[in-house]
Amino acid sequence: MLKGKLAWLFLVIIFVVVCISGVKVHASSNFEANNWQISWMIKNANFEEVDIADFGISAGAPHVWYVDQEGVEAWGTSNPSGRIEVWQNGDGQTIPAYSGNNFIELNSDAPGPVYQDIKTIPGSTLTWSFAHRGRHGVDTAELLIGSPDNLVPIFLASDDKNAWGTYSGTYVVPAGQTHTRLTFAPISTANGNLTIGNFLDDINLYINVEGAQIGDHVWFDENGNGLQDNGEAPAPGVQVNLYDTTGNLLQTQTTNDLGGYLFTGLLPVDYEIAFVNPDPSHYAFTKQGLGNNIERDSNPDKNGMASVNVPGIRSDVISVDAGLTTLGSAIIHKTDGAKNLADASFDVRDRDGNLVTNVTTDASGIAIVGNLTPGTYTAKETSAPIGYQLQQTVTSFDIVYEQTTPVEINVTNQLKTGSVTVHKIGEKNQPLPYAVFQINQKSGDEIGTITTDKNGVATMAGLIPDDYVLTEVAAPEGYERLKEPLSFTIPFNPTETVELTVKNKLVDTPSPPPPPPIVPKPEKPLKPENPTKSDTVAPISTPVKQGTTADKLPETGDANDLVVVFIGIFALTTSMYLVRRK
Incomplete structure (x- = not known):
């Protein structure tokens, strides 16, 4: 990522501070020209941390004390008695005090400036400030800064x-000076006695830093x-704007030849960054927040807006990227x-299945899908025109970078089909x-044929809207x-479904004639042999059995019995005729 062009001085300051054990800093409200001033190492700046009970004695007036320097946190004096006068x-x-409840008077019960030693970073710029006031008239004091010797x-x-005067200025720490002393010495007083006059309060020291960066x-x-x-x-050449959370424009940058930008001197608060699309008709911001690497993803939404939190005054939030891609x-x-x-x-939908848009064809059968970034997409019909079947096929298509002509997608629909059911019934x-x-x-x-089932029903489906003709080509047997x-x-x-009922009549057929009667054919009689003259023909006597009602009479069709009877009668008659001729 583009981190090589951060302010080198700021990095040096951070490095040295980390190396100095026990150093604590606190952000102040002094913020000018994109630079932060960090309250730097001064302790007990307004003399509120004073142990009067253990180290103080009355200076002869109400609420005025001589306090041994051990009882005044962080401050020392060159006064031979070692006392600091606290009011x-x-x-x-x-x-009144300028800040808080306490303040001091220089020199106390004997001449002697007051001072405080602090750790410093060589080459750093310190900003000092203090409040001063005369006691009986005009008093003059001097600020001295440097190494203790x-x-x-x-x-x-x-x-x-009559009033407190406030003063401030800067001091550049010389090379090699890691300990610096701030000293306040009396120069003159209104009554000529250096031990009477020159009040001091609210002594502060700041280090100037560039602040946080995005x-x-x-x-x-x-x-x-x-x-x-x-x-x-x-x-x-892309414009990037920095806003606070209320919408106030704070800074504007333009990306360099490497696409880089940097906002400096920032407070540890929340910000909004607006990346300005150089040509909305051709470019769009790419997908937001993909992957798990903040150094490779794109931060702004589709409108180019990104929210950023700066956690501390020394924070470098160098990971707010923006990807631009072309539209197809x-x-x-x-x-x-x-x-x-x-x-x-x-x-x-996009390659991940996310819905991108929904479009509907116009009167010319066209739907335009615009503002598509490079990638693979799918189009699926969700609602078909009235009278047409829904197309179930999903069409995939690709949008490429710097596409100049639209991708053409042709989708054909089939008419909704209907069906006809024929009910075949008889006369009953x-x-x-x-x-x-x-x-x-x-x-x-020709479309096809259908045959009625055992229930007399036949159906044909898949018929497109049209006029049709139903012709019976084979009737059930007998109809x-x-x-x-x-x-x-x-x-x-x-x-x-279209319902048709077809009623069939039985076929008209004449009754068949009765079968002819069966007539038995008589057998041909045997020709008798001619008897000789010497032959004597004895009459044939056939006993007749007396019939009873139980005897069975010959029935029609008993042809063999009748033939025998006829032959017998014929033979008897012939014999009698021959006997008489003799």
């Missing part, structure tokens, strides 16, 4: 007794994946193969199976075939 609000001269006069302060760089995300990949170019588009053409179809809706409304029907379009195109074809229509956007 408090409510003193007999009604002089080489103090340098810095400033003279002269004030009368930055990183803007790049062109050529593959649209939301991550900074090797070889992707920087985006120079796709055009969906919706037809039924012959005409354009309006009112077809499509969901367009009973179902008739095995009736075969031919279905043709009215134009003559007449339908003489005239039936016409029916499958309407546009069919919602229910």
